[in-house]
Amino acid sequence: MFYACQNKGFQMTFANGWTVSVQWGPGNYCDCFSTSIDAPMKATNEIWKSETAEIAAWHNRSEEWVNFGSDTVKGHLTADEVMIVLQTISTRGPDASVKLVSQLVQRRLRKAEQSAG
Numbered sequence: 749m750f751y752a753c754q755n756k757g758f759q760m761t762f763a764n765g766w767t768v769s770v771q772w773g774p775g776n777y778c779d780c781f782s783t784s785i786d787a788p789m790k791a792t793n794e795i796w797k798s799e800t801a802e803i804a805a806w807h808n809r810s811e812e813w814v815n816f817g818s819d820t821v822k823g824h825l826t827a828d829e830v831m832i833v834l835q836t837i838s839t840r841g842p843d844a845s846v847k848l849v850s851q852l853v854q855r856r857l858r859k860a861e862q863s864a865g
Contacts, residue, residue, distance in 0.1 A: 755796055756780075760834070761808065765842045766849075768805045770830055772798035777823020800824040805837050805853070812846040817854050825857075832856050 751759040756773025772778045779798040802823040805814040814837070816822035825833070836853050 757801070760838075762838045764838070764840055764844075765808045766805060766837045766840060767808055768803065768834055768837050770801050770803050770834075772796075772801040776802040777821065778802050779824075800826060801830055803830055803833050805833065805849075807844075807846055807849075809842075810846060814846060814853055815850040816857075822857070829857060829860055832860055 749761040751761075753759060753769070753771060754773065756776070757769065757771030759767055759769045761767040773780055773796070778800045800823070802821055803816075803825055804821045806812060806820075813820040822833075833853055833856075836856055837849065840849050
């Protein structure tokens, strides 16, 4: 299932019962944080874009959120880092522990940051 979010992001719910939210607009932890709150909805003839995005993920049945280390959202991620989270969440089983998924996501993001740096 796909959901559009005010022309500034999306959510995806996978068959395994997990949802991931990717947002890149005013108020989100991304390059567009300080942009006017109504800017994405006014961009009707433009492509709304950002170099980075904020991400969150949760298990729908348990309503538990993935912890990214210090919060349940992780900001300023590149497209490659967002893909790491999408791939990690989408391939977990429906009964996967949120704690273990959180640790796996953190480990994979840390590895990507080390490789990039």
